[in-house]
Amino acid sequence: MGEHMLRKALAMAAALTIAGGGIASADPLVPTLPELSGPHAVGVVDLHLVDRSRPDPWNPALPVRDVVVSVFYPAAKVRGYPLAPEMSERAATRFASLDIGILHPQFPHEAQQGVSWKDIRTHAHVGAPGLPGRRPVLLYSPGLVDPRTIGASLAEDLASRGYVVVTIDHPGETSEVDIPGGEVRDFGLNGIPSLDPALYRRVMATRLADTRFVLDSLRDLPLPRGVALDPRRIGMYGQGSGGSTAAEAMFEDRRIDAAVNLEGFLDYHPETVGGEGELLPVAACGVDRPLLLWGSSGFQNARYDRAWSAVQARSRSVRRQVMADAGHWVFTDFGSVVPQVQAAGLISAEGRVSLVGAVSPGRSVREVRDGVAGFFDRHLRS
Numbered sequence: 158m159g160e161h162m163l164r165k166a167l168a169m170a171a172a173l174t175i176a177g178g179g180i181a182s183a184d185p186l187v188p189t190l191p192e193l194s195g196p197h198a199v200g201v202v203d204l205h206l207v208d209r210s211r212p213d214p215w216n217p218a219l220p221v222r223d224v225v226v227s228v229f230y231p232a233a234k235v236r237g238y239p240l241a242p243e244m245s246e247r248a249a250t251r252f253a254s255l256d257i258g259i260l261h262p263q264f265p266h267e268a269q270q271g272v273s274w275k276d277i278r279t280h281a282h283v284g285a286p287g288l289p290g291r292r293p294v295l296l297y298s299p300g301l302v303d304p305r306t307i308g309a310s311l312a313e314d315l316a317s318r319g320y321v322v323v324t325i326d327h328p329g330e331t332s333e334v335d336i337p338g339g340e341v342r343d344f345g346l347n348g349i350p351s352l353d354p355a356l357y358r359r360v361m362a363t364r365l366a367d368t369r370f371v372l373d374s375l376r377d378l379p380l381p382r383g384v385a386l387d388p389r390r391i392g393m394y395g396q397g398s399g400g401s402t403a404a405e406a407m408f409e410d411r412r413i414d415a416a417v418n419l420e421g422f423l424d425y426h427p428e429t430v431g432g433e434g435e436l437l438p439v440a441a442c443g444v445d446r447p448l449l450l451w452g453s454s455g456f457q458n459a460r461y462d463r464a465w466s467a468v469q470a471r472s473r474s475v476r477r478q479v480m481a482d483a484g485h486w487v488f489t490d491f492g493s494v495v496p497q498v499q500a501a502g503l504i505s506a507e508g509r510v511s512l513v514g515a516v517s518p519g520r521s522v523r524e525v526r527d528g529v530a531g532f533f534d535r536h537l538r539s
Contacts (some may be wrong), residue, residue, distance in 0.1 A: 185273035186501045188494040190243065190310045191522045193280050195317030200232035200285030201241045202381060205337045208370045214363050215329030215345040223342070224367050225326045225334050227305060229281055229316035230384045231288040238282035242275060243490065244306045248335040249275035251343070252304070255332055261486075263508035264495075271503045277494075281313045287384030293537040294386050296371060296406075296413075297324040298364060300397025300421075300489075301350065304331050307490040308396065314526050320533070321386050323375075327367050330360055354426040354434070361425070361437075364402040365409065368393070372412050390414060390537045394529060396488045397421050401437065404448055404468070408439035415447040415536040417529055419488040420456055423464035433463065440464045443471025447536045450475065451528065453483035455514050476532075480524060483514035488525055493518040 193199065206224045213219035232238075244252060253274050297312055299305050305324040312322040328334045329345040336342060350357035375386055392415045395403040400421025407416040423440040427433055435441075439448075450465050457479060469475045480487060486495070496518050499509040513521070 187276045188497040193317040197231035198235045199281040199316045201281035229322040232285040235282040238285040243277040245335045251333040263511040268503040291385045291387040292321045293390035296393040298395035298399030298402040368406045417449045420452045440468040447474045450477040455484040482516040487513040
């Protein structure tokens with residue numbers, strides 16, 4: 158979630174209601190994710206990584222930093238390996254119990270109860286052996302509050318096209334994180350980053366530290382047989398605050414060769430109401446590697462234009478584009494899931510447009526997949 162949307166969410170949560178005033182069916186909806194578009198079958202594993210060099214920034218009782226990732230990769234064979242859920246059962250249970258209307262006011266809590274989140278399946282097979290060959294690596298960081306799991310559709314599609322994709326959760330600022338072999342960690346920020354500039358800076362610093370740690374860990378990940386990474390070819394992408402993280406991480410870390418920012422700010426929150434925030438270093442200094450800035454027509458504003466124009470003016474390899482008729486979460490699994498939820502009568506047309514826009518999922522899914530894959534194909538495979 159874009160962190161500045163939390164303020165708007167708090168104000169709107171009680172105002173928006175389900176289309177028609179109620180859930181359309183007694184049977185919960187089980188949305189489907191789009192079929193893979195690449196030539197390869199896909200495997201996936203969830204991993205719990207522990208950074209013992211730093212404590213958890215949001216919970217003083219935790220002496221180490223936990224980071225949870227999912228690794229999607231081209232699979233050699235998948236028969237006998239079960240399909241992975243979009244969310245683990247524990248994560249889905251917690252997610253379903255949350256008042257998602259506070260996080261996404263267009264998605265009322267009552268409507269959320271009409272979706273069986275635990276039954277949504279990906280097209281990735283748990284623990285399947287990898288297809289031989291060293292693969293370029295892509296890291297993914299989600300928006301603030303959103304779990305990595307609602308980025309599964311794009312991640313698995315990139316894996317079907319030959320990439321190893323590592324999706325990252327940042328515990329404490331995520332609605333829920335199921336730590337394998339441990340607990341389910343809830344949202345733990347003591348405040349709203351969009352209302353607290355100092356807190357937002359801590360969030361960004363933590364995300365960048367998590368990213369460095371995952372990069373440091375790539376060579377030692379306990380992966381299934383046959384999965385091989387090429388650490389000389391690394392890209393990163395993210396949505397919302399994850400897009401901000403991807404762009405700034407590339408600026409700070411030479412190991413990242415290319416990045417895609419899916420509608421993330423490139424400045425810090427202003428210290429005064431109506432003021433301008435300090436530009437992130439990537440925008441203030443520019444970057445010497447390829448960067449794609451991709452927004453939605455329903456979410457662009459003067460703040461984006463100022464910071465995005467700044468990095469463009471200081472760089473030679475930055476491309477900027479906007480998806481028409483789209484909303485902020487069109488770059489996540491919501492791009493295909495929310496239209497299904499609307500079709501089932503669980504949210505209003507207004508709610509759907511506010512979340513993902515009026516664009517059809519047939520167009521938006523294809524554009525996002527082809528756009529992100531095409532960018533990394535040019536810069537990591539050429």
